[in-house]
Amino acid sequence: xxxxxxxxxxxxxxxxxxxxxxxxxxxxxxxxxxxxxxxxxxxxxxxxxxxxxxxxxxxxxxxxxxxxxxxxxxxxxxxxxxxxxxxxxxxxxxxxxxxxxxxxxxxxxxxxxxxxxxxxxxxxxxxxxxxxxxxxxxxxxxxxxxxxxxxxxxxxxxxxxxxxxxxxxxxxxxxxxxxxxxxxxxxxxxxxxxxxxxxxxxxxxxxxxxxxxxxxxxxxx
Numbered sequence: 001x002x003x004x005x006x007x008x009x010x011x012x013x014x015x016x017x018x019x020x021x022x023x024x025x026x027x028x029x030x031x032x033x034x035x036x037x038x039x040x041x042x043x044x045x046x047x048x049x050x051x052x053x054x055x056x057x058x059x060x061x062x063x064x065x066x067x068x069x070x071x072x073x074x075x076x077x078x079x080x081x082x083x084x085x086x087x088x089x090x091x092x093x094x095x096x097x098x099x100x101x102x103x104x105x106x107x108x109x110x111x112x113x114x115x116x117x118x119x120x121x122x123x124x125x126x127x128x129x130x131x132x133x134x135x136x137x138x139x140x141x142x143x144x145x146x147x148x149x150x151x152x153x154x155x156x157x158x159x160x161x162x163x164x165x166x167x168x169x170x171x172x173x174x175x176x177x178x179x180x181x182x183x184x185x186x187x188x189x190x191x192x193x194x195x196x197x198x199x200x201x202x203x204x205x206x207x208x209x210x211x212x213x214x215x216x217x218x219x220x221x
Contacts, residue, residue, distance in 0.1 A: 003086040003087075003089070003092075003095070004082070004083065004086050004095075006092070006096070007082060007086070007095050007096060007098075007099035008099075010096060010099050010100065010103065011099050011102060011103040011106070014100065014103035014104070014107065014177065014178075014181050015103055015106060015107055015110075017177055018103075018104075018107040018176065018177040018178045018181070019107065019110060021148065021176070021177060022111065022146040022148075022176065023130065025044070025046050025146055025148050026046075026115075026119055026122060026128050026130075026146055027119075027127060027128060027129065027130055028127060029044075029046040029127065030046070030122065030123065030124055030125060030126065030127055031046055031047065031048065031122045031123055031124050032045070032046065032047065032124055033045075033046050034046075034150075040152075040155070041151060041152055041153045041154075041155070042150075042151055043150040043151070043152070044148050044149070044150070045147075045148060045150040045174055046122070046146070046147075046148055047147050047148070047174050048122065048144035048145065048146055048147065049144060049145050049147060050064055050112075050144055050145075064112075064141075064142060065141060067112070068109070068112050068113065068141040068142075069141075071105055071108065071109040071112070072109060072113075074105055075102065075105050075106055075109060078098060078101060078102045078105065079102060081098060082095060082098050082099060082102060085098065090196070091192075091195060091196055093188065093192065093195075093196070094189070094192075094196040096185075096188075097185045097186075097188040097189050097192075097196075098185065098189075099185070100181045100182070100184055100185030100188075101181070101182050101185035101186060103178070103181050104177075104178040104179060104180070104181035104182030104183075104185065105178070105182065106178075107176070107177065107178030107181070108145050108176075108178045108179070111143050111144065111145040111146055112141065112142075112143045112144070112145055113140065113141055113143060114140075114143060115136075115143030115144065115145075115146070116136050116137055116138025116139060116140070116141075116142045116143035116144070117135075117136040117138070117139070117140060117143070118130055118131055118136055119132070119136055119137060119143075120132040120134065120135075120136060120137055121137040145176070146176060147174045147175055147176045147179075148174065148176060149174065149175050149176060149177070149179075149180070150174045151171055152169045152170070152171060152172060153170050153171055154169065154170035154171075155169050155170075156169065157169070157170065
């Protein structure tokens, strides 16, 4: 279990930061409120969504329940996989990558599982309160995920008329720390997949011939 100490601390740290920021946003900002961080391209923008990372949604009651149950199942599977990786002595960075994915998934499932129970409704005019007297805005598994990180690096750029015209904003998704943790974990797995999953490279032909000749000489002796 000693190999799990750093991944566990990392998960706790990500979850604490993710939930601290979300609760602060939820209890201090109205829905849609913005705070500029750096210029006009780096912002805190409070929004909520019913679905997956970066504001993607699955529509309807069935979609919401399915997504929540899928996240819970994924958390157990990833947790089990991390423990097995540690027991097998897998590369530390590989375990760290899956720990980041686990923490991100856990962060968002906390929102969708419990936020509807412990907060009242956020609106464009009112800030939500935690543990309100009248109860939460939704039932178990029906909470909304809090998003706030917004980096519209290119805004209101013009699209040429021969491409249909209009304007666009480059990188418009609004996301959270949990989404970022999942993204970084997946990116590390993709970048270092050869090292993590032990892809064996083919031996040079000359080395193969030399090995075969040595085998023949040994057998003749």
